[in-house]
Amino acid sequence: xxxxxxxxxxxxxxxxxxxxxxxxxxxxxxxxxxxxxxxxxxxxxxxxxxxxxxxxxxxxxxxxxxxxxxxxxxxxxxxxxxxxxxxxxxxxxxxxxxxxxxxxxxxxxxxxxxxxxxxxxxxxxxxxxxxxxxxxxxxxxxxxxxxxxxxxxxxxxxxxxxxxxxxxxxxxxxxxxxxxxxxxxxxxxxxxxxxxxxxxxxxxxxxxxxxxxxxxxxxxxxxxxxxxxxxxxxxxxxxxxxxxxxxxxxxxxxxxxxxxxxxxxxxxxxxxxxxxxxxxxxxxxxxxxxxxxxxxxxxxxxxxxxxx
Amino acid sequence: xxxxxxxxxxxxxxxxxxxxxxxxxxxxxxxxxxxxxxxxxxxxxxxxxxxxxxxxxxxxxxxxxxxxxxxxxxxxxxxxxxxxxxxxxxxxxxxxxxxxxxxxxxxxxxxxxxxxxxxxxxxxxxxxxxxxxxxxxxxxxxxxxxxxxxxxxxxxxxxxxxxxxxxxxxxxxxxxxxxxxxxxxxxxxxxxxxxxxxxxxxxxxxxxxxxxxxxxxxxxxxxxxxxxxxxxxxxxxxxxxxxxxxxxxxxxxxxxxxxxxxxxxxxxxxxxxxxxxxxxxxxxxxxxxxxxxxxxxxxxxxxxxxxx
Numbered sequence: 001x002x003x004x005x006x007x008x009x010x011x012x013x014x015x016x017x018x019x020x021x022x023x024x025x026x027x028x029x030x031x032x033x034x035x036x037x038x039x040x041x042x043x044x045x046x047x048x049x050x051x052x053x054x055x056x057x058x059x060x061x062x063x064x065x066x067x068x069x070x071x072x073x074x075x076x077x078x079x080x081x082x083x084x085x086x087x088x089x090x091x092x093x094x095x096x097x098x099x100x101x102x103x104x105x106x107x108x109x110x111x112x113x114x115x116x117x118x119x120x121x122x123x124x125x126x127x128x129x130x131x132x133x134x135x136x137x138x139x140x141x142x143x144x145x146x147x148x149x150x151x152x153x154x155x156x157x158x159x160x161x162x163x164x165x166x167x168x169x170x171x172x173x174x175x176x177x178x179x180x181x182x183x184x185x186x187x188x189x190x191x192x193x194x195x196x197x198x199x200x201x202x203x204x205x206x207x208x209x210x211x212x213x214x215x216x217x218x219x220x221x222x223x224x225x226x227x228x229x230x231x232x233x234x235x236x237x238x239x240x241x242x243x244x245x246x247x248x249x250x251x252x253x254x255x256x257x258x259x260x261x262x263x264x265x266x267x268x269x270x271x272x273x274x275x276x277x278x279x280x281x282x283x284x285x286x287x288x289x290x291x292x293x294x295x296x297x298x299x300x301x302x303x304x305x306x307x308x
Numbered sequence: 309x310x311x312x313x314x315x316x317x318x319x320x321x322x323x324x325x326x327x328x329x330x331x332x333x334x335x336x337x338x339x340x341x342x343x344x345x346x347x348x349x350x351x352x353x354x355x356x357x358x359x360x361x362x363x364x365x366x367x368x369x370x371x372x373x374x375x376x377x378x379x380x381x382x383x384x385x386x387x388x389x390x391x392x393x394x395x396x397x398x399x400x401x402x403x404x405x406x407x408x409x410x411x412x413x414x415x416x417x418x419x420x421x422x423x424x425x426x427x428x429x430x431x432x433x434x435x436x437x438x439x440x441x442x443x444x445x446x447x448x449x450x451x452x453x454x455x456x457x458x459x460x461x462x463x464x465x466x467x468x469x470x471x472x473x474x475x476x477x478x479x480x481x482x483x484x485x486x487x488x489x490x491x492x493x494x495x496x497x498x499x500x501x502x503x504x505x506x507x508x509x510x511x512x513x514x515x516x517x518x519x520x521x522x523x524x525x526x527x528x529x530x531x532x533x534x535x536x537x538x539x540x541x542x543x544x545x546x547x548x549x550x551x552x553x554x555x556x557x558x559x560x561x562x563x564x565x566x567x568x569x570x571x572x573x574x575x576x577x578x579x580x581x582x583x584x585x586x587x588x589x590x591x592x593x594x595x596x597x598x599x600x601x602x603x604x605x606x607x608x609x610x611x612x613x614x615x616x
């Protein structure tokens with residue numbers, strides 16, 4: 001199969017949206033953006049050996065993850081994803097089956113969230129499988145939620161449970177799109193981010209952008225079963241994995257004490273889905289408050305590319 | 309240097325546009341798209357060993373090329389590029405200098421065309437250098453020009469000269485943005501594409517989308533000096549290189565006989581910049597008409613990824 005017949009194959013199978021004027025098959029995709037709408041764009045690149053390991057997962061899993069990561073980014077703005085363009089570098093001698101399986105993974109989640117793949121680039125090289133998704137979103141009258149609005153005295157909330165995503169969640173997570181939208185529509189959110197680098201690393205992004213610090217409550221961090229399982233392998237504590245592991249793709253949410261109370265009491269979320277894990281401080285840095293009352297500084301860290 | 313300090317370095321140096329509400333540094337970039345505007349998006353991935361060879365060019369050349377390719381795609385729609393998001397997979401042990409040089413190449417052309425890099429993803433892997441650009445454009449009241457509007461009897465025009473781009477043009481070409489915009493603003497263009505895969509391969513894309521065929525005039529194909537030089541190396545004719553080499557990034561333009569005449573006589577283009585190289589036929593396939601009058605069918609071909 002050549003590139004062009006592969007593109008034809010994709011094009012024939014691609015579901016269409018009403019607001020796409022030109023989809024796959026031209027130099028550009030054209031999306032009608034009506035007045036008073038903001039256009040969001042995000043991009044994520046995944047490469048074999050770093051973000052996934054084809055020895056341990058299927059190429060369909062990879063396609064799924066690539067789209068889910070970008071949806072998570074749009075969710076972290078409290079907005080709605082709409083379309084995406086996808087570039088793939090296939091290793092030399094890639095089979096047609098392998099290439100199609102990738103797209104089946106892509107559609108398994110893109111279709112679910114009504115995201116149209118409006119274009120892309122298919123290349124090959126002496127390279128491990130590499131995939132890039134650039135996704136657009138729209139705000140539908142809402143304000144996109146930035147990382148920079150956290151204020152001292154605000155509370156820190158998080159969805160789901162954390163840690164040990166390497167045991168499976170990093171591939172199979174469901175992006176918190178619904179939660180991001182519900183939060184943005186119904187509450188005043190000061191700052192939000194999705195946890196891709198790790199709880200402390202992503203909290204640190206909010207802290208830097210907002211020029212604030214944070215205290216985390218040690219006994220309130222929601223620890224996943226995977227973190228517990230992971231701790232038995234690594235000898236580190238489950239809490240360590242919850243604080244520092246990456247790729248949970250949960251939402252980290254900062255809002256006033258009053259709004260936080262409303263979120264925690266709201267029936268819009270199922271019980272236990274959202275926890276309060278700390279508060280924003282004017283003093284910089286992350287501190288951790290133990291159940292006994294002791295407070296200690298911790299250094300934010302998580303996964304970082306190019307780190308020497 | 310870690311990923312985050314690299315992003316900070318990029319962010320500090322990035323020129324800003326007025327219509328960008330959120331640029332580098334958040335989960336998404338947000339661009340204010342006012343009413344009656346279309347948002348265009350295109351994506352291009354380049355990998356070492358396929359689209360460039362770091363043994364023969366600088367990483368700055370690579371950054372330049374990555375952006376220029378996407379500008380060329382927007383130019384081929386007759387529209388204006390505005391912003392881009394860039395993902396880069398750096399090989400392990402990439403130096404800070406190398407990474408910064410890439411961005412200097414990116415800005416060398418992005419700044420020239422007033423394109424803001426509004427986001428990106430920096431990763432590393434056991435992979436050759438791989439870069440993806442997703443670019444947005446806007447139509448400013450113009451209709452984006454598709455590949456599908458060619459009609460039998462239309463003329464085929466091309467900008468510049470063709471062939472032998474491997475000798476340098478594939479890295480240093482100037483995207484035909486001005487020409488694409490001038491054509492769209494002042495003439496009725498039926499179809500347009502940029503020549504990335506090769507003259508016959510890209511003409512074939514127009515033919516397939518428009519369900520037409522074409523005759524090329526053998527003696528009218530504008531042959532570049534590089535094609536002549538290349539022919540001495542390869543033993544193939546210079547015309548062969550003009551017809552089949554990829555990455556010239558010239559515009560292939562289809563329009564009515566009357567409009568074509570106006571373009572060729574127009575003072576909007578410098579003399580010799582645009583040539584008429586053939587016409588659209590209702591019969592499918594590409595034929596070539598030799599100066600002696602003979603007509604022969606030729607098979608379109610050019611560079612194609614994943615070709616087995």
